[in-house]
Amino acid sequence: MKKVINIIDGIPKIDTVPDDYIECSVSGEYRPPAEFQRDGKMVRTNCLRTFNLPDQFFAAEKKRTAIVKASREYLRLARQLEDQTNQLSASMPVEDLIAALQALPAGSRVCIEQDGYYAHGAFACLYEKPQEVSGSALNEPLFSLGQSSQPY
Structure with a gap:
């Protein structure tokens, strides 16, 4: 349909x-x-x-x-x-999000990355699979739940 x-x-x-x-x-x-x-x-x-x-x-x-x-x-x-x-x-079913989050290692953190001029979290899109952020300043794994980019 x-x-x-x-x-x-x-x-x-x-x-x-x-x-x-x-x-x-x-x-x-x-x-x-x-x-x-x-x-x-x-x-x-x-x-x-x-x-x-x-x-x-x-x-x-x-x-x-x-x-x-x-x-x-x-x-x-x-x-x-x-x-x-x-x-x-730009969204995903809650069930898929829960399943993706449960697949991450215990103690992990999740963020929505932003870049570009006037980057703002409201523009972030969710992807089906969280991706690990390289170069994290944290001492624990950091996973990106989405990404916001406004290349002006």
Whole structure:
């Protein structure tokens, strides 16, 4: 399943659709692959519903979709979906974090490294496997839980 901005009846919304669904180039709606194929081959970029529309309705549908995609609501949803995707890719499940931390030697310490101009921990990303920091000033192992870098 994938998250997309699905335009249904001219209304955009964040929706979860199967991975193989394709966006109709005319309506902006995500539809099953069978609606774009003939004999297992992709033959068009618009779904069957819009393919079968009379010319004047086809043009009106395409124009309506262009207006929706330029609307503030659509752009707000696009930013929201991008933020959700970025947060998901910059984080990890708690179970994975606990498992990674339990694999470290007893007495180890963990940090989030920062470098670059205006480095700030809020920009740190978590990685699946903590990495040992070389050149630690501590007398015990130090592991990096993430890394923040702003190369300005």
